[in-house]
Amino acid sequence: xxxxxxxxxxxxxxxxxxxxxxxxxxxxINNLQWYRQNSGRGLVHLILIRSNEREKHSGRxxxxxxxxxxxxxxxxxxxxxxxxxxxxxxxxxxGAQKLVFGQGTxxxxxx
Amino acid sequence: SAVISQxxxxxxxxxxxxLTIQCQVDSQVTMMxxxxxxxxxxxxxxxxxNQGSEATYESGFVIDKFPISRPNLTFSTxxxxxxxxxxxxxxxxxxxxxxxxxxxxxxPGTRLTVT
Numbered sequence: 001x002x003x004x005x006x007x008x009x010x011x012x013x014x015x016x017x018x019x020x021x022x023x024x025x026x027x028x029i030n031n032l033q034w035y036r037q038n039s040g041r042g043l044v045h046l047i048l049i050r051s052n053e054r055e056k057h058s059g060r061x062x063x064x065x066x067x068x069x070x071x072x073x074x075x076x077x078x079x080x081x082x083x084x085x086x087x088x089x090x091x092x093x094x095g096a097q098k099l100v101f102g103q104g105t106x107x108x109x110x111x
Numbered sequence: 112s113a114v115i116s117q118x119x120x121x122x123x124x125x126x127x128x129x130l131t132i133q134c135q136v137d138s139q140v141t142m143m144x145x146x147x148x149x150x151x152x153x154x155x156x157x158x159x160x161n162q163g164s165e166a167t168y169e170s171g172f173v174i175d176k177f178p179i180s181r182p183n184l185t186f187s188t189x190x191x192x193x194x195x196x197x198x199x200x201x202x203x204x205x206x207x208x209x210x211x212x213x214x215x216x217x218x219p220g221t222r223l224t225v226t
Contacts, residue, residue: 031213042115042203042217043154088153092213097142099215101154 005102006089012108019076021105023089024069031092032065032072033099038085046074046087079109113138113206115218123224124194131190132221134204139184142207144215145177149200157202160187194225 007022023032031050035043049056049065049072056063062075076083086106090099114137124130134143142161146154157177158166166179180188191198201222205215 033214035217042219043205043215045214045216048214097207098144098156098159099213100156103153 006087006105008105009103010106010108012110013079015079015081015109015111017079019079019083019107019109021074021087021089021107023072023074023102025072025089025091025100025102026070027091028094029067029091030094032063033090033092034061034063034072034074035088035090035101036085037088037104043088076107081109081111083107084109113140113208113216115204115206115216117204117218117221119221120219121222121224123226126195126225128194129190129192130194130223131188132202132204134187134189134218136185136206140206140208141184143181143187144205144207145179145187145189146203146205147200148203148220154203157189191223194223196225199223199225 005024013019029051031048033048034046036046037043047058047061047063049063051067060077065072086104088104089102092099116135118133144159145157147157148154156169157172158168158179160166160179160181162181162184176192178190201220203217203220205217207215
């Protein structure tokens, strides 16, 4: 079964606005990652945050991790039409060399 | 990073037939993974394929249905056997760089439709 639960399932905003997506998980993790998928194609790795980190930035992306709440958020600032995609969180679990993906958030940026 | 290609990119197959999907990486990697993504759904790991050992299958996936080969450090195949319409999905391979599974790079996927 999927470990990650993402919220919201779908998000539609205007270009230039900020988009926030949330991910919750159930077990202890080594790291948490975010991926983007455009139109059912391959996934693109966006950012990895380790369990001992609380916040990480990459360009317009900001990821936070709260291990006490077993949750993470992905913030995309100043959104663009090209950000329209599905976004997945994935957890790397301690003791298992594999990723478990959340259900994903479908983000639509309206021009 | 790694550049990963998959063949075919898409196919339409008849019920009861088999399809072999190829995954080629431009560098040597230890860990390769095969995922299934059913329509509108997230990714589900089918198996982990390490060169020189048998693939490790996840719960709900069996070797008879999804045989995997990993003949070298840059190539793997996944066969979807005795297909049914329920096998219609996108199949993705990925590789883990740095010897681990954490940061994975994905191929473009194979879109399979079974009629």
